[in-house]
Amino acid sequence: NAGVTQTPKFRILKIGQSMTLQCTQDMNHNYMYWYRQDPGMGLKLIYYSVGAGITDKGEVPNGYNVSRSTTEDFPLRLELAAPSQTSVYFCASSYGGKLNTEAFFGQGTRLTVV
Amino acid sequence: GIQVEQSPPDLILQEGANSTLRCNFSDSVNNLQWFHQNPWGQLINLFYIPSGTKQNGRLSATTVATERYSSLYISSSQTTDSGVYFCAVERPGTASKLTFGTGTRLQVTL
Numbered sequence: 001n002a003g004v005t006q007t008p009k010f011r012i013l014k015i016g017q018s019m020t021l022q023c024t025q026d027m028n029h030n031y032m033y034w035y036r037q038d039p040g041m042g043l044k045l046i047y048y049s050v051g052a053g054i055t056d057k058g059e060v061p062n063g064y065n066v067s068r069s070t071t072e073d074f075p076l077r078l079e080l081a082a083p084s085q086t087s088v089y090f091c092a093s094s095y096g097g098k099l100n101t102e103a104f105f106g107q108g109t110r111l112t113v114v
Numbered sequence: 115g116i117q118v119e120q121s122p123p124d125l126i127l128q129e130g131a132n133s134t135l136r137c138n139f140s141d142s143v144n145n146l147q148w149f150h151q152n153p154w155g156q157l158i159n160l161f162y163i164p165s166g167t168k169q170n171g172r173l174s175a176t177t178v179a180t181e182r183y184s185s186l187y188i189s190s191s192q193t194t195d196s197g198v199y200f201c202a203v204e205r206p207g208t209a210s211k212l213t214f215g216t217g218t219r220l221q222v223t224l
Binding site: 033035041042048058090094097100102103104105110 | 115118144145147149155156157159162200202204209210211212213214215216217
């Protein structure tokens with residue numbers, strides 16, 4: 001049981017390049033989330049999904065896109081990288097619903113846009 | 115949106131000392147979690163505590179939802195406790211989305 005796995009761990013992008021951050025979970029969680037953490041700050045929600053085929057915007061969605069074709073995977077796409085997207089990105093998952101909503105996080109992807 | 119404030123923002127302790135970290139929130143919440151972000155950036159689940167008190171080794175947490183606060187107590191601190199401690203809250207009807215506080219940065223010295 002690996003939990004939440006993110007790849008890559010580190011990446012440097014040039015302005016205008018594109019990339020996909022991968023996230024997969026093996027806990028059969030319905031809900032998945034992408035957060036970003038800027039230096040010295042807490043985490044802010046980018047996008048989330050409550051199940052396969054369903055996604056919605058969080059607090060800071062501009063410049064990002066997501067898809068959820070399976071329960072396990074929730075990739076985050078950056079289309080035209082900008083320096084403002086330099087951050088650490090965390091993927092998380094939870095069962096959701098009313099019984100247990102404890103969230104578990106991946107190890108993070110440190111992205112630098114130059 | 116809901117405001118989540120943590121205090122103190124920074125804390126320096128000598129090894130062996132005890133401390134209490136506080137998390138205040140501005141509105142009703144369904145659930146609350148405490149995380150430790152270690153120096154390598156990894157977020158480690160400490161407590162999932164919508165109400166009441168829980169203990170795990172040298173750590174304990176209490177949430178009083180009606181008074182809109184939670185506290186994390188660290189006893190006999192060790193250098194491995196260093197890092198940033200976050201509380202995060204979940205509001206009712208929000209698809210279990212978490213709103214994070216700004217954190218308490220803890221440094222434990224020898």
